[in-house]
Amino acid sequence: MMSDENAAQGETPETENPETAQPEVDPVEALRVENAELRDRVLRTAAEMENLRKRTERDVADTRSYAIAGFARDMLSATDALSRALLVIPQETRETAEGTLKSLIEGLELAEREMQRLLGKHGVKPIEAAGQKFDPNKHQAMFEVPNPNVPEGTVVQVVQEGFAIGERILRPAMVGVAKGGGATGAAAPEGVDKNV
Secondary structure (H helix, E strand, O other), rough: HHHHHHOOOOOOOOOOOOOOOOOOHHHHHHHHHHHHHHHHHHHHHHHHHHHHHHHHHHHHHHHHHOOOOHHHHHHHHHHHHHHHHHHHOOOHHHHOOOOOHHHHHHHHHHHHHHHHHHHOOOOOEEOOOOOEEOOOOOOOEEEEEEOOOOOOEEEEEEEEEEEEEEOOOOOOEEEEEEEEOOOOOOOOOOOOOEEE
């Protein structure tokens, strides 16, 4: 009966208000819009997949490069032990050694060279330190050396060699740094001592 009342008041049932009426949508245009949206989604998905592929390749390469980092760090300790063993043998003894002692010295030298070669083969490289500007990311300052002839902040002595694998530091170089010199950051003169 509501419709009769509406009709009596001059309203027609189900009459559309021109302000709220939906404009008729062209089906071809609607398909074009939908096609553009789907194309955009496909392109974004393809770009995301390409980024994921690149990130995965980079992660796999990093894993390969750095997988031996712990083992390499342990091997550095063994290499250091060999180096220290060779350092305690006086040069005169090395030159005059005969028989078993000479063989022992040569064996230690050979083992140290081979360990260094194998570390290098797997991407473990020494960190340049002597004569370089001190870099806290690569060097660990052990002491300062008063030296007015060398720019302040220059590495003048290497106590223990540092090593890196790729861009990662396995062990920083332990160094002595110049204090009281001239301008900072210049290269050190040729007389800078590399080893203790």
